[in-house]
Amino acid sequence: MTKRANIYLALLHYPVYDKNERVVSTALTNLDIHDIARTAKTFGVGKYYLVTPLRKQQILAKRILSHWRSGFGAQYNPKRKEALELVAISDSLNDVCKDIHSHWGLKPKTVITDAKVFKRSIGYLDLRKLIKEGSQPYLLLLGTGWGVTNDVINDSDYVLAPIRGDTQYYHLSVRSAAAIILDRLLGMK
Amino acid sequence: MTKRANIYLALLHYPVYDKNERVVSTALTNLDIHDIARTAKTFGVGKYYLVTPLRKQQILAKRILSHWRSGFGAQYNPKRKEALELVAISDSLNDVCKDIHSHWGLKPKTVITDAKVFKRSIGYLDLRKLIKEGSQPYLLLLGTGWGVTNDVINDSDYVLAPIRGDTQYYHLSVRSAAAIILDRLLGMK
Numbered sequence: 239m240t241k242r243a244n245i246y247l248a249l250l251h252y253p254v255y256d257k258n259e260r261v262v263s264t265a266l267t268n269l270d271i272h273d274i275a276r277t278a279k280t281f282g283v284g285k286y287y288l289v290t291p292l293r294k295q296q297i298l299a300k301r302i303l304s305h306w307r308s309g310f311g312a313q314y315n316p317k318r319k320e321a322l323e324l325v326a327i328s329d330s331l332n333d334v335c336k337d338i339h340s341h342w343g344l345k346p347k348t349v350i351t352d353a354k355v356f357k358r359s360i361g362y363l364d365l366r367k368l369i370k371e372g373s374q375p376y377l378l379l380l381g382t383g384w385g386v387t388n389d390v391i392n393d394s395d396y397v398l399a400p401i402r403g404d405t406q407y408y409h410l411s412v413r414s415a416a417a418i419i420l421d422r423l424l425g426m427k
Numbered sequence: 428m429t430k431r432a433n434i435y436l437a438l439l440h441y442p443v444y445d446k447n448e449r450v451v452s453t454a455l456t457n458l459d460i461h462d463i464a465r466t467a468k469t470f471g472v473g474k475y476y477l478v479t480p481l482r483k484q485q486i487l488a489k490r491i492l493s494h495w496r497s498g499f500g501a502q503y504n505p506k507r508k509e510a511l512e513l514v515a516i517s518d519s520l521n522d523v524c525k526d527i528h529s530h531w532g533l534k535p536k537t538v539i540t541d542a543k544v545f546k547r548s549i550g551y552l553d554l555r556k557l558i559k560e561g562s563q564p565y566l567l568l569l570g571t572g573w574g575v576t577n578d579v580i581n582d583s584d585y586v587l588a589p590i591r592g593d594t595q596y597y598h599l600s601v602r603s604a605a606a607i608i609l610d611r612l613l614g615m616k
Contacts, residue, residue, distance in 0.1 A: 269458050272600070273600045273602060273603055276598050276599055276600055276603065277599060277600075277603045279594070279596045279598070280590070280591070280592045280594060280596050280597055280598065280599050281592035281593075281594070282592050282593055282594045317596075317598045318598075320596060321596070321598065362616065401469070401610065401614065402469070402614070402615045403469045403470035403471050403609070403610075403613050403614060403615060404470075404471055404613065404615055405468070405469060405470070405471045407468045407469050407506075407509060407510070408469055409465050409468070409469065409506045409507075409510065410465055410466060410469050410606065411461070411462045411465055411466075411602075413462060413600075413602055413603060413606075414462055414465065414466045414602060414603065414605075414606035415606075416603075417599065417602075417603035417604075417606045417607050418606050418607055418610040418614070420592070421590065421592075421607040421610065421611070422610070422616075424592050424593065425590065425591070425592060425607070426591045426592060426593055427551070427611075
Protein backbone atom coordinates (compact mmCIF):
# COMPACT_ATOMS: atom_id res chain seq x y z
CA MET A 239 0.00 0.00 0.00
CA THR A 240 1.31 3.40 -0.92
CA LYS A 241 1.16 5.97 1.82
CA ARG A 242 -1.10 8.87 0.96
CA ALA A 243 0.92 12.06 0.50
CA ASN A 244 -0.18 14.70 2.97
CA ILE A 245 2.17 17.46 1.96
CA TYR A 246 1.56 19.85 -0.92
CA LEU A 247 3.49 22.75 -2.41
CA ALA A 248 2.27 26.02 -3.87
CA LEU A 249 4.54 28.42 -5.72
CA LEU A 250 2.82 31.80 -5.48
CA HIS A 251 3.25 34.19 -8.41
CA TYR A 252 0.54 36.31 -6.77
CA PRO A 253 0.17 38.02 -4.30
CA VAL A 254 3.87 38.88 -3.92
CA TYR A 255 5.89 42.07 -3.59
CA ASP A 256 8.14 43.52 -6.24
CA LYS A 257 11.42 45.30 -5.49
CA ASN A 258 9.50 48.42 -4.43
CA GLU A 259 7.00 46.58 -2.20
CA ARG A 260 4.13 46.87 -4.62
CA VAL A 261 1.85 43.83 -4.85
CA VAL A 262 2.30 42.21 -8.25
CA SER A 263 1.97 39.01 -10.27
CA THR A 264 5.38 37.70 -11.23
CA ALA A 265 6.16 35.78 -14.42
CA LEU A 266 6.54 32.02 -14.46
CA THR A 267 10.08 30.65 -14.69
CA ASN A 268 10.60 27.45 -16.65
CA LEU A 269 13.19 26.15 -14.23
CA ASP A 270 11.01 26.78 -11.17
CA ILE A 271 8.55 24.36 -12.71
CA HIS A 272 11.15 21.69 -13.52
CA ASP A 273 13.42 21.89 -10.51
CA ILE A 274 10.70 22.11 -7.90
CA ALA A 275 8.67 19.35 -9.58
CA ARG A 276 11.71 17.03 -9.46
CA THR A 277 12.28 17.92 -5.82
CA ALA A 278 8.60 17.43 -5.02
CA LYS A 279 8.58 14.01 -6.71
CA THR A 280 11.75 12.96 -4.88
CA PHE A 281 10.24 13.76 -1.50
CA GLY A 282 6.78 12.35 -2.18
CA VAL A 283 4.80 15.59 -2.33
CA GLY A 284 1.14 15.09 -3.33
CA LYS A 285 0.80 17.97 -5.78
CA TYR A 286 2.79 21.03 -6.78
CA TYR A 287 0.57 24.03 -7.59
CA LEU A 288 1.67 26.93 -9.77
CA VAL A 289 -0.47 29.83 -8.64
CA THR A 290 -1.09 32.70 -11.02
CA PRO A 291 -4.29 34.59 -11.87
CA LEU A 292 -2.93 35.63 -15.29
CA ARG A 293 -4.49 33.71 -18.19
CA LYS A 294 -1.52 34.15 -20.51
CA GLN A 295 0.82 32.79 -17.88
CA GLN A 296 -1.48 29.83 -17.32
CA ILE A 297 -1.46 29.11 -21.06
CA LEU A 298 2.34 29.26 -21.09
CA ALA A 299 2.51 26.87 -18.13
CA LYS A 300 0.15 24.45 -19.87
CA ARG A 301 2.28 24.52 -23.00
CA ILE A 302 5.44 23.69 -21.03
CA LEU A 303 3.68 20.93 -19.13
CA SER A 304 2.16 19.31 -22.19
CA HIS A 305 5.55 19.22 -23.94
CA TRP A 306 6.99 17.15 -21.10
CA ARG A 307 3.91 15.14 -20.23
CA SER A 308 2.71 14.05 -23.65
CA GLY A 309 4.85 15.78 -26.28
CA PHE A 310 8.40 15.09 -27.42
CA GLY A 311 9.77 15.62 -23.91
CA ALA A 312 7.78 12.69 -22.50
CA GLN A 313 9.63 10.22 -24.73
CA TYR A 314 12.96 11.98 -24.50
CA ASN A 315 12.93 12.06 -20.72
CA PRO A 316 10.30 9.87 -19.02
CA LYS A 317 11.69 10.72 -15.58
CA ARG A 318 10.90 14.37 -16.23
CA LYS A 319 7.39 13.36 -17.27
CA GLU A 320 6.84 11.64 -13.92
CA ALA A 321 7.86 14.76 -12.04
CA LEU A 322 5.81 17.16 -14.14
CA GLU A 323 2.70 15.05 -13.67
CA LEU A 324 2.64 16.45 -10.12
CA VAL A 325 2.16 20.00 -11.35
CA ALA A 326 -1.24 21.72 -11.31
CA ILE A 327 -2.12 25.26 -12.32
CA SER A 328 -4.32 27.28 -10.01
CA ASP A 329 -5.89 30.75 -10.03
CA SER A 330 -5.38 31.50 -6.37
CA LEU A 331 -4.20 30.22 -3.03
CA ASN A 332 -7.84 29.94 -2.06
CA ASP A 333 -8.47 27.56 -4.98
CA VAL A 334 -5.47 25.45 -3.96
CA CYS A 335 -6.86 25.09 -0.45
CA LYS A 336 -10.27 24.14 -1.86
CA ASP A 337 -8.70 21.49 -4.09
CA ILE A 338 -6.87 19.88 -1.17
CA HIS A 339 -9.98 20.20 0.99
CA SER A 340 -11.97 18.31 -1.66
CA HIS A 341 -9.51 15.38 -1.46
CA TRP A 342 -9.22 15.22 2.30
CA GLY A 343 -12.44 16.66 3.65
CA LEU A 344 -10.08 18.86 5.66
CA LYS A 345 -8.54 22.24 5.02
CA PRO A 346 -4.75 22.06 4.69
CA LYS A 347 -2.63 23.71 7.35
CA THR A 348 -0.55 26.30 5.52
CA VAL A 349 3.16 26.66 6.21
CA ILE A 350 5.43 29.55 5.28
CA THR A 351 8.98 30.62 6.07
CA ASP A 352 9.60 34.04 7.57
CA ALA A 353 12.44 35.69 9.44
CA LYS A 354 10.16 37.09 12.15
CA VAL A 355 9.11 34.97 15.12
CA PHE A 356 5.38 34.36 15.62
CA LYS A 357 3.25 32.42 18.06
CA ARG A 358 2.71 29.98 15.18
CA SER A 359 6.46 29.55 14.63
CA ILE A 360 7.48 25.89 14.56
CA GLY A 361 10.79 24.06 14.24
CA TYR A 362 11.56 21.83 11.27
CA LEU A 363 11.78 18.71 13.42
CA ASP A 364 8.45 19.37 15.11
CA LEU A 365 6.72 19.96 11.78
CA ARG A 366 8.40 16.80 10.43
CA LYS A 367 6.76 14.83 13.23
CA LEU A 368 3.35 16.39 12.60
CA ILE A 369 3.53 15.58 8.88
CA LYS A 370 4.54 12.03 9.66
CA GLU A 371 1.34 11.47 11.66
CA GLY A 372 -0.35 11.50 8.27
CA SER A 373 -3.88 12.53 9.28
CA GLN A 374 -3.73 16.20 8.29
CA PRO A 375 -2.74 17.76 4.94
CA TYR A 376 -0.08 20.48 4.94
CA LEU A 377 0.50 23.07 2.25
CA LEU A 378 3.95 24.64 1.99
CA LEU A 379 3.81 28.12 0.46
CA LEU A 380 6.74 29.37 -1.60
CA GLY A 381 7.04 32.95 -2.77
CA THR A 382 8.47 34.52 -5.90
CA GLY A 383 9.57 38.11 -6.57
CA TRP A 384 10.45 39.83 -3.30
CA GLY A 385 8.33 37.45 -1.24
CA VAL A 386 4.66 36.82 -0.45
CA THR A 387 2.55 39.62 1.02
CA ASN A 388 2.18 40.17 4.75
CA ASP A 389 -1.47 39.10 4.48
CA VAL A 390 -0.42 35.64 3.28
CA ILE A 391 2.12 35.37 6.10
CA ASN A 392 -0.40 36.51 8.71
CA ASP A 393 -2.99 34.02 7.48
CA SER A 394 -0.64 31.02 7.51
CA ASP A 395 -1.02 28.36 10.19
CA TYR A 396 2.68 27.67 10.76
CA VAL A 397 5.84 29.70 10.27
CA LEU A 398 9.23 28.06 9.73
CA ALA A 399 12.50 29.90 10.18
CA PRO A 400 14.20 30.75 6.89
CA ILE A 401 17.17 28.64 5.79
CA ARG A 402 20.48 30.05 7.01
CA GLY A 403 24.11 29.12 6.93
CA ASP A 404 26.63 30.50 9.39
CA THR A 405 26.92 33.73 7.33
CA GLN A 406 25.21 37.09 6.92
CA TYR A 407 24.10 36.18 3.40
CA TYR A 408 20.70 34.55 2.89
CA HIS A 409 19.55 34.94 -0.66
CA LEU A 410 18.80 31.42 -1.81
CA SER A 411 16.78 30.89 -4.95
CA VAL A 412 13.27 29.61 -4.33
CA ARG A 413 14.37 26.37 -6.03
CA SER A 414 17.18 25.85 -3.54
CA ALA A 415 15.05 26.86 -0.56
CA ALA A 416 12.31 24.44 -1.60
CA ALA A 417 14.83 21.61 -1.87
CA ILE A 418 16.27 22.25 1.59
CA ILE A 419 12.89 22.70 3.29
CA LEU A 420 11.56 19.43 1.84
CA ASP A 421 14.73 17.59 2.79
CA ARG A 422 14.42 18.84 6.36
CA LEU A 423 10.76 17.85 6.53
CA LEU A 424 10.82 14.61 4.55
CA GLY A 425 14.37 13.56 3.64
CA MET A 426 15.77 10.13 4.57
CA LYS A 427 18.85 10.82 6.67
CA MET B 428 37.54 37.57 12.98
CA THR B 429 36.00 35.76 10.07
CA LYS B 430 36.42 32.03 10.09
CA ARG B 431 38.42 30.77 7.12
CA ALA B 432 36.17 28.77 4.81
CA ASN B 433 37.44 25.21 4.42
CA ILE B 434 34.81 23.90 2.07
CA TYR B 435 34.87 24.38 -1.70
CA LEU B 436 32.60 23.34 -4.54
CA ALA B 437 33.41 22.23 -8.06
CA LEU B 438 30.77 21.77 -10.74
CA LEU B 439 32.29 19.37 -13.26
CA HIS B 440 31.33 19.82 -16.90
CA TYR B 441 34.10 17.34 -17.70
CA PRO B 442 34.72 14.41 -17.33
CA VAL B 443 31.07 13.30 -17.18
CA TYR B 444 28.91 10.74 -18.97
CA ASP B 445 26.24 11.51 -21.51
CA LYS B 446 23.02 9.54 -21.85
CA ASN B 447 24.88 6.72 -23.65
CA GLU B 448 27.77 6.54 -21.14
CA ARG B 449 30.24 8.28 -23.37
CA VAL B 450 32.64 10.68 -21.66
CA VAL B 451 31.82 14.22 -22.74
CA SER B 452 32.06 17.91 -21.83
CA THR B 453 28.62 19.31 -21.06
CA ALA B 454 27.52 22.89 -21.74
CA LEU B 455 27.36 25.47 -19.00
CA THR B 456 23.92 26.38 -17.67
CA ASN B 457 23.31 29.96 -16.62
CA LEU B 458 21.16 28.96 -13.67
CA ASP B 459 23.70 26.44 -12.35
CA ILE B 460 26.06 29.37 -11.99
CA HIS B 461 23.54 31.63 -10.25
CA ASP B 462 21.70 29.19 -8.03
CA ILE B 463 24.73 27.31 -6.81
CA ALA B 464 26.68 30.56 -6.23
CA ARG B 465 23.83 31.88 -4.06
CA THR B 466 23.70 28.59 -2.14
CA ALA B 467 27.50 28.59 -1.76
CA LYS B 468 27.48 32.16 -0.44
CA THR B 469 24.66 31.38 1.99
CA PHE B 470 26.57 28.47 3.50
CA GLY B 471 29.99 30.13 3.59
CA VAL B 472 31.72 28.13 0.85
CA GLY B 473 35.24 29.42 0.04
CA LYS B 474 35.06 29.24 -3.74
CA TYR B 475 32.77 27.73 -6.36
CA TYR B 476 34.67 26.40 -9.38
CA LEU B 477 33.13 25.90 -12.81
CA VAL B 478 35.24 23.20 -14.44
CA THR B 479 35.35 22.98 -18.21
CA PRO B 480 38.28 22.50 -20.57
CA LEU B 481 36.39 24.17 -23.45
CA ARG B 482 37.66 27.69 -24.25
CA LYS B 483 34.38 28.87 -25.73
CA GLN B 484 32.51 27.77 -22.65
CA GLN B 485 35.02 29.55 -20.44
CA ILE B 486 34.53 32.74 -22.45
CA LEU B 487 30.76 32.42 -22.06
CA ALA B 488 31.14 31.93 -18.31
CA LYS B 489 33.37 35.00 -18.05
CA ARG B 490 30.83 37.07 -19.93
CA ILE B 491 28.02 36.04 -17.56
CA LEU B 492 30.19 36.67 -14.52
CA SER B 493 31.36 40.10 -15.65
CA HIS B 494 27.78 41.21 -16.30
CA TRP B 495 26.86 40.50 -12.69
CA ARG B 496 30.13 41.45 -11.06
CA SER B 497 30.91 44.74 -12.76
CA GLY B 498 28.35 45.31 -15.52
CA PHE B 499 24.72 46.36 -15.30
CA GLY B 500 23.81 43.41 -13.09
CA ALA B 501 26.16 44.53 -10.31
CA GLN B 502 24.14 47.72 -9.79
CA TYR B 503 20.79 46.13 -10.47
CA ASN B 504 21.33 43.35 -7.93
CA PRO B 505 24.29 43.81 -5.56
CA LYS B 506 23.36 40.64 -3.65
CA ARG B 507 23.86 38.63 -6.82
CA LYS B 508 27.22 40.32 -7.30
CA GLU B 509 28.34 39.12 -3.85
CA ALA B 510 27.40 35.55 -4.70
CA LEU B 511 29.01 35.54 -8.13
CA GLU B 512 32.27 36.83 -6.71
CA LEU B 513 32.73 33.31 -5.33
CA VAL B 514 32.84 31.77 -8.79
CA ALA B 515 36.10 30.78 -10.48
CA ILE B 516 36.62 29.12 -13.84
CA SER B 517 38.99 26.20 -14.05
CA ASP B 518 40.34 23.92 -16.79
CA SER B 519 40.28 20.73 -14.77
CA LEU B 520 39.65 19.12 -11.42
CA ASN B 521 43.40 18.84 -11.06
CA ASP B 522 43.77 22.62 -11.41
CA VAL B 523 41.06 23.16 -8.79
CA CYS B 524 42.94 20.95 -6.34
CA LYS B 525 46.19 22.83 -7.06
CA ASP B 526 44.48 26.18 -6.45
CA ILE B 527 43.16 25.06 -3.06
CA HIS B 528 46.52 23.48 -2.24
CA SER B 529 48.23 26.81 -2.95
CA HIS B 530 46.01 28.53 -0.35
CA TRP B 531 46.24 25.89 2.35
CA GLY B 532 49.55 24.14 1.80
CA LEU B 533 47.36 21.02 1.89
CA LYS B 534 45.55 19.07 -0.81
CA PRO B 535 41.77 19.19 -0.38
CA LYS B 536 39.94 16.01 0.51
CA THR B 537 37.46 15.42 -2.30
CA VAL B 538 33.88 14.44 -1.57
CA ILE B 539 31.33 12.98 -3.98
CA THR B 540 27.89 11.46 -3.74
CA ASP B 541 27.27 7.98 -5.12
CA ALA B 542 24.63 5.32 -4.64
CA LYS B 543 27.17 2.53 -4.13
CA VAL B 544 28.76 1.91 -0.74
CA PHE B 545 32.54 2.20 -0.47
CA LYS B 546 35.09 1.91 2.29
CA ARG B 547 35.38 5.69 2.05
CA SER B 548 31.62 6.16 2.49
CA ILE B 549 30.83 8.66 5.23
CA GLY B 550 27.61 9.96 6.80
CA TYR B 551 26.55 13.59 6.50
CA LEU B 552 26.82 14.18 10.25
CA ASP B 553 30.31 12.70 10.44
CA LEU B 554 31.52 14.81 7.53
CA ARG B 555 29.86 17.86 9.11
CA LYS B 556 31.99 17.29 12.22
CA LEU B 557 35.18 16.88 10.19
CA ILE B 558 34.54 20.10 8.28
CA LYS B 559 33.87 21.93 11.54
CA GLU B 560 37.33 21.06 12.84
CA GLY B 561 38.54 23.58 10.28
CA SER B 562 42.10 22.38 9.74
CA GLN B 563 41.60 20.56 6.44
CA PRO B 564 40.08 21.84 3.19
CA TYR B 565 37.27 19.81 1.58
CA LEU B 566 36.17 19.95 -2.03
CA LEU B 567 32.64 18.85 -2.86
CA LEU B 568 32.34 17.56 -6.43
CA LEU B 569 29.09 18.01 -8.33
CA GLY B 570 28.43 16.35 -11.65
CA THR B 571 26.50 17.46 -14.73
CA GLY B 572 25.12 15.41 -17.62
CA TRP B 573 24.58 11.79 -16.54
CA GLY B 574 27.10 12.08 -13.71
CA VAL B 575 30.87 12.16 -13.22
CA THR B 576 33.00 9.30 -14.53
CA ASN B 577 33.87 6.27 -12.46
CA ASP B 578 37.49 7.42 -12.37
CA VAL B 579 36.48 10.59 -10.53
CA ILE B 580 34.38 8.59 -8.09
CA ASN B 581 37.18 6.07 -7.49
CA ASP B 582 39.71 8.84 -6.88
CA SER B 583 37.55 10.74 -4.38
CA ASP B 584 38.46 10.66 -0.69
CA TYR B 585 34.93 10.48 0.71
CA VAL B 586 31.62 9.25 -0.65
CA LEU B 587 28.28 10.57 0.63
CA ALA B 588 25.00 8.79 0.05
CA PRO B 589 22.81 10.47 -2.56
CA ILE B 590 19.85 12.54 -1.38
CA ARG B 591 16.66 10.49 -1.12
CA GLY B 592 13.13 10.98 0.01
CA ASP B 593 10.89 8.10 1.02
CA THR B 594 10.12 7.34 -2.66
CA GLN B 595 11.56 5.43 -5.61
CA TYR B 596 12.22 8.67 -7.49
CA TYR B 597 15.59 10.35 -7.12
CA HIS B 598 16.22 12.73 -9.95
CA LEU B 599 17.01 16.01 -8.28
CA SER B 600 18.61 18.77 -10.31
CA VAL B 601 22.25 19.41 -9.45
CA ARG B 602 21.11 22.81 -8.12
CA SER B 603 18.69 21.19 -5.66
CA ALA B 604 21.16 18.48 -4.67
CA ALA B 605 23.88 21.07 -4.01
CA ALA B 606 21.51 23.05 -1.79
CA ILE B 607 20.53 20.03 0.28
CA ILE B 608 24.08 18.70 0.65
CA LEU B 609 25.39 22.06 1.85
CA ASP B 610 22.49 22.46 4.26
CA ARG B 611 23.21 19.03 5.72
CA LEU B 612 26.92 19.81 6.06
CA LEU B 613 26.79 23.47 7.05
CA GLY B 614 23.21 24.63 7.70
CA MET B 615 22.16 26.23 10.99
CA LYS B 616 19.36 24.04 12.34
